[in-house]
Amino acid sequence: METTIKSKENMSKTTAKTEKISGAEALMRCLIEEGVEVMFGYPGGAIMPVYDEIFKYKDRIRHILVRHEQGATHAAEGYARVTNKTGVAIATSGPGATNLITGIADAMIDSTPMVCITGQVASPLLGTDAFQETDIIGISAPVVKWSYQVTDANEIPLALAKAFYIANSGRPGPVLIDITKDAQFQQFDFAYKKIDFIRSYKPTPDLQLEQVKQAAKVINSAKKPFMIVGHGVMISGAQKEVVELAEKANIPVSCTWLGASAFPHDHELFHGMVGMHGNYAPNIKTNECDVLIAVGMRFDDRVTGDLKTYAKQAKIVHIELDAAELHKNVFAHAPVLADAKEALTALNPMIIENKHTEWIQEFKDLYAIEFEKVISEDIHPSCPQLRMAEVVNRLSEITEGKAVVVTDVGQHQMIAARYYKFTDTNANVTSGGLGTMGFCLPAAFGAKIADANRQVVAIIGDGGFQMTIQELGTIFQCNTPVKIIILNNNFLGMVRQWQELFFENRYAETELVNPDFVKIADGYGIPAKRLEDRKDLDSALQTMLNHNGPYLLEVMVEKETNVFPMIPSGASVSDVRLS
């Protein structure tokens, strides 16, 4: 097969004036055309012509020098998740490119728009095991939405136009463009045209009114409706429509973890999160509702537990953009293959106003049980040590749920999910699908750089913090005012919890002997404080939030707490445990 891009959809006969520039400069111009303001990257041999242009264009595109290419991808993800704009990461060939893979896989599974640019050895050297040559197109193929190797500068405009279109249309995802060094040097006639059509790619399916009518019929007939909102609601921008549907039909609402900031947590119809460490009521009620409305979510195994016993009594209305997700895990009686906003805009007028007071009361009763058995002790612990939950709870109250909360992976993440009451949207930045430890720190500065006006708080465990700890250097160098809370229990807490519950307390390799994080922060010129005493919690949080610049707060928390409620792996949602 030949490698040139076919000109069918490329509108190559653009009327725009052309001018002779290098491939590397063309790349800069493409990024500017696509509205890119910032990119995260790390230089190296095969990408040097591009970095030379980054130098020349530094007043037009900001480049953030990370400390490891993985950090560039997570920062781009953090950037994308708070803005819905495409994050850009850039790296050299070989190890630079392979270091991107974790972040690319993370962006793929969490539907995050990202364009990665990698340098590649000169085209005559391809396949010769040249210095820093790796087949990044091959390596990344299973975890990219699309990729393309540029070996001729003439391909750059179209490759980049396609990349940005594909990355941030339909179900977003990562795209990788690999550019050989000779193509970066090559002079050619440059002209750019954005595209919004690729004949083999239909990002948004046409709304079928019949499906909407069927969904309306099912929802209108419901006595015990229950709605789960997911990440797709935010991708689609359907936050208002979801609230409208919930209010009109009086439907109790829950969220997935990635959908946490898609619905205001202070809304009276909101009843918390579903899933493995979700709230008691929505998990129990999943198996008692008569109609389950799922919007922009994909019935992940951490949401459903055992599929054989998942919501079998309910009629399922599934509003989903990606055809491959419909009926994948859960059969939908009323599937609506469409963009969430478009679907809900058509659906809402067909919905009959309703009241489900008794049904909603049942959610509140279950919450009371969860509060008594779990929440109360979590946020007002009787133990002398601080607990993760009380820290997050106070942070949530002090920030009024308006902060962008960036989390890593593990116990602290689930605690943040349970106790941070998001009232703002596009505010929850986390690694959901892939569960990437080390995601938080770089994603946090990516989010802060994306929106300097929002308070960005990184909540990290002591394990995950050390996976990308070097990014403190980036925060220092850019003086990015992210607030970092390390919830330090000197354990890989979630694995330890599983070892306690399912492996008879055999704590294999989960206890950490940690360095002095305050001293490390000090080395990076970042003010830091270690908190051990409950009475200082509020003032420590206030000091951190009010500080003008980055700040690190290390909170020493109880070593062996478990996160409950919990649905053991493979169990039914109705078997959710409170202890």
Added chain:
Amino acid sequence: MMKKDVRLYTISVYSEDQTGLLGRIVQIFTRRKINIRSLTTSESEVVGIYRFTIVVMVTKETIERLVQQIEKIIDVLAAFYSEEDDIVFQEIALYKMKTSTLLDTDVENLIRRNNARVLYIDHDFCVIEKTGHKYETLELFEILKPFGILEFVRSGRIAISKSLTNLNTYLEKLGIEVDK
């Protein structure tokens, strides 16, 4: 380990001509540890559009998911699956034999009876060709085996749908313009 309810399905994929696309399609099977029984690819009746024919032994549920995942690949225009009764399919087999061994037998009858043909012959060896379903080409293999087969090769399956809709009408339905 054979799962219950598995059967042969033939997948037809129409795609753009892109480097690495074959790899992306194959990965969808690899990721699920599904063995591809056969795979052939060539340009379709529409210039610039390639056609893949892939045969797998899976459950109905799996084939549906596989096809949906293949369709999701950006450069794939369309993907379908068919059961055995919905398609006309064919394979081709080549048998290389020593010419001398065949001279001792009733070559003419052998070729006629099996609807085969001699593609090439010289003093040393000859190549016999047979098209058919797998069992038919295997049958001839068994017949020729006693004479000594030097080399044997069978192609992957190519298949054509029994439905009247052709690629162009399908693509037009999708709103895709094609060069006629």
